[in-house]
Amino acid sequence: xxxxxxxxxTTADERTGGGLHGAIHAEWTKLWSVRSTWWTxxxxxxxxxxxxxxxxxxxxxxxxxxxxxxxxxSAPQITTEAVFFLAQYAVLAVATLFVAGEYATGGIRATLQxxxxxxxxxxxxxxxxxxxxxxxxxxxxxxxxxxxxxxxGGAGGGFTVGEGVRAxxxxxxxxxxxxxxxxxxxxxxxxxxxxxxxxxxxxxxxxMLCGAVGLPAVIDYLPGIAGLNLMLGPDAxxxxxxxxxxxxxxxxxxxxxxxxxxxxxxGNAVLRNRDAG
Amino acid sequence: xxxxxxxxxxxxxxxxxxxxxxxxxPGRVTGFLGPNGAGKSxxxxxxxxxxxxxxxxxxxxxxxxxxxxxxxxxxGAMLDAGSVHPARSAGRHLLAxxxxxxxxxxxxxxxxxxxxxxxVAGKRAGTFSLGMSQRLGVAGALxxxxxxxxxxxxxxxLDPDGLRWIRQLMRSLAEQGRTVLVSSHLMSEMQLxxxxxxxxxxxxxxxxxxxxxxxxxxxxQAVHVRLPGEAxxxxxxxxxxxxxxxxxxxxxxxxxxxxxxxxxVGDLAHELGIRLHGLSSQAVSLEQAYLELTAASAEYTTPxxxxxx
Ligand SMILES: Nc1ncnc2c1ncn2[C@@H]1O[C@H](COP(=O)(O)OP(=O)(O)OP(=O)(O)O)[C@@H](O)[C@H]1O
Ligand SMILES: [Mg+2]
Numbered sequence: 141x142x143x144x145x146x147x148x149x150t151t152a153d154e155r156t157g158g159g160l161h162g163a164i165h166a167e168w169t170k171l172w173s174v175r176s177t178w179w180t181x182x183x184x185x186x187x188x189x190x191x192x193x194x195x196x197x198x199x200x201x202x203x204x205x206x207x208x209x210x211x212x213x214s215a216p217q218i219t220t221e222a223v224f225f226l227a228q229y230a231v232l233a234v235a236t237l238f239v240a241g242e243y244a245t246g247g248i249r250a251t252l253q254x255x256x257x258x259x260x261x262x263x264x265x266x267x268x269x270x271x272x273x274x275x276x277x278x279x280x281x282x283x284x285x286x287x288x289x290x291x292x293g294g295a296g297g298g299f300t301v302g303e304g305v306r307a308x309x310x311x312x313x314x315x316x317x318x319x320x321x322x323x324x325x326x327x328x329x330x331x332x333x334x335x336x337x338x339x340x341x342x343x344x345x346x347x348m349l350c351g352a353v354g355l356p357a358v359i360d361y362l363p364g365i366a367g368l369n370l371m372l373g374p375d376a377x378x379x380x381x382x383x384x385x386x387x388x389x390x391x392x393x394x395x396x397x398x399x400x401x402x403x404x405x406x407g408n409a410v411l412r413n414r415d416a417g
Numbered sequence: 418x419x420x421x422x423x424x425x426x427x428x429x430x431x432x433x434x435x436x437x438x439x440x441x442x443p444g445r446v447t448g449f450l451g452p453n454g455a456g457k458s459x460x461x462x463x464x465x466x467x468x469x470x471x472x473x474x475x476x477x478x479x480x481x482x483x484x485x486x487x488x489x490x491x492x493g494a495m496l497d498a499g500s501v502h503p504a505r506s507a508g509r510h511l512l513a514x515x516x517x518x519x520x521x522x523x524x525x526x527x528x529x530x531x532x533x534x535x536x537v538a539g540k541r542a543g544t545f546s547l548g549m550s551q552r553l554g555v556a557g558a559l560x561x562x563x564x565x566x567x568x569x570x571x572x573x574x575l576d577p578d579g580l581r582w583i584r585q586l587m588r589s590l591a592e593q594g595r596t597v598l599v600s601s602h603l604m605s606e607m608q609l610x611x612x613x614x615x616x617x618x619x620x621x622x623x624x625x626x627x628x629x630x631x632x633x634x635x636x637x638q639a640v641h642v643r644l645p646g647e648a649x650x651x652x653x654x655x656x657x658x659x660x661x662x663x664x665x666x667x668x669x670x671x672x673x674x675x676x677x678x679x680x681x682v683g684d685l686a687h688e689l690g691i692r693l694h695g696l697s698s699q700a701v702s703l704e705q706a707y708l709e710l711t712a713a714s715a716e717y718t719t720p721x722x723x724x725x726x
Contacts, residue, residue, distance in 0.1 A: 158486060158487045158517070158518045158519040159486070159519075162516055162517045162518055162519050163517055165516040165517070166513040166514065166516045166517035167513075169509060169512055169513040169516055170502070170505070170509075170513045173505045173506065173509035173510075173512075173513070174502060174504040174505055175504055176504065241502070242502070245499075245501075245502045245503055245504075246499050246500045246501070247500060247501065247502040247505075248500075249462075249467055249496060249500035250500040250501065250510075250514070250557070252466070252467055253465055253467070253488065253489070253494060253500070254488065254489055254513075254514055254517035254518060255488075255517055256466045256482055256483040256485065256488055257483065413469075415462075415467065415468040415469060416462065416467035416468060
């Protein structure tokens, strides 16, 4: 292998950048330079659009067979189900891999060498990932609604353009906040498997548990159900709790943000206090 | 300049870096030697702010690593364990690094060329051989054109060509006035590259001296004695112990004497009326000097060869 000596390396003279901006730029580069990101994002798209299309066709078939019109879901409701039952796990995976994956590969040592301010590392990861998740969530939800409309063919509940936009933005918001939650958990636990387990428990197992031990009042305040309520909108009936959504959209966002903020705070504390690993 | 002051690291009860104080000066290659588990990598991680010291401090250019605004431009490091995501290509890895510290992106091409990885820049790092990974590590260390460089066992996995290359690289970096700290557990390697040697064992500083000085001193001489028989060997060994020397039995009538000049060994044999078949003084190689120095402090040793006391 041909090799030159260091004397032939020119001097890095144009010295600019770095700081938070540099850290974000680096995280953005890292995010999109591994295949797992592309795989998980593709999976999210496939699950969301695929489920919506199939469910919409199923609604149409039910309606054609004389199913009860009033209990058949609308296209935004189908999209919400697709996110809640399927696509959110792909979001969880991409966010968890983004930080916890670095502990498995040793990449965290490089990351912290480049950006020794650890809170800045976490901020940069959020800044690189969350807007991307928001945009992806909103765009994919919009696409799945557009596909659902002809597929459902007038069956199920109708919706206005405004409701469609609102539903798409809600999905984007949920994805971004869910990503922040997973980043926090992943930073705190430093293990992909551990972080995925904890997130799954928080999103799915806890609501079931709360229901089982007779604490139904708590369910609406858990992160996954808050996300579901956000996407369903204030007037809907939550199909997990069987109750109407008890708070407006902004309250759902605040609840989710509180969960994500708490997870990030724990993650930041662990990141700042422990050795690089 | 790297400055360690009473640097200490404990994991639970175990002290793996113990009160290390030394400076790594610019303009020369400083070899950082110690047996497996001596604490070299841990020390380097503390210098880079990756691990938090339990006591003392480590400074680079007079400041803590975490205080550096553009650390990659001031300190280049290649760590022992890989710190590259295996699914990311070498080029993207270096590009992210450059962007994090505002290093011009054309530097990526330059350092890839300098380490001979231009052709595989687009390949995933996980597919690299050990030697290629080491080269990628070196490329990362050079990327920001830093004045201070740390290499943790850079010769691992390199072929003879690569060995020669890395030696030249270390030398030229030091000649340019940079601070170069290179860890190894191979004295023979350091003998060829280093100007200064810092030796640690079980986390403690054992020596910090120029390579030449390292060899000086009477204890660095060994005397080889060949005797006609077992009885004569025992008698002489007993007498030598009495006079404060250490001996090593090499089988047959061979005896190696430490800590005593060759003249005195001859005189004592003469006093006892023991005939000698051979008597010679041999300078201990740097390797042996190092082994002697660290023998008592080796963390993981194979069972010691039989030593007569
Ligand atoms: N995170 C950790 N937790 C507990 N012990 C650790 C940790 N990291 C290192 N050690 C211990 O610290 C000691 C020093 O390890 P270190 O890797 O620094 O040695 P080294 O000199 O680099 O060895 P080598 O030549 O094998 O690379 C070893 O006994 C190791 O087991
Ligand atoms: Mg080591």
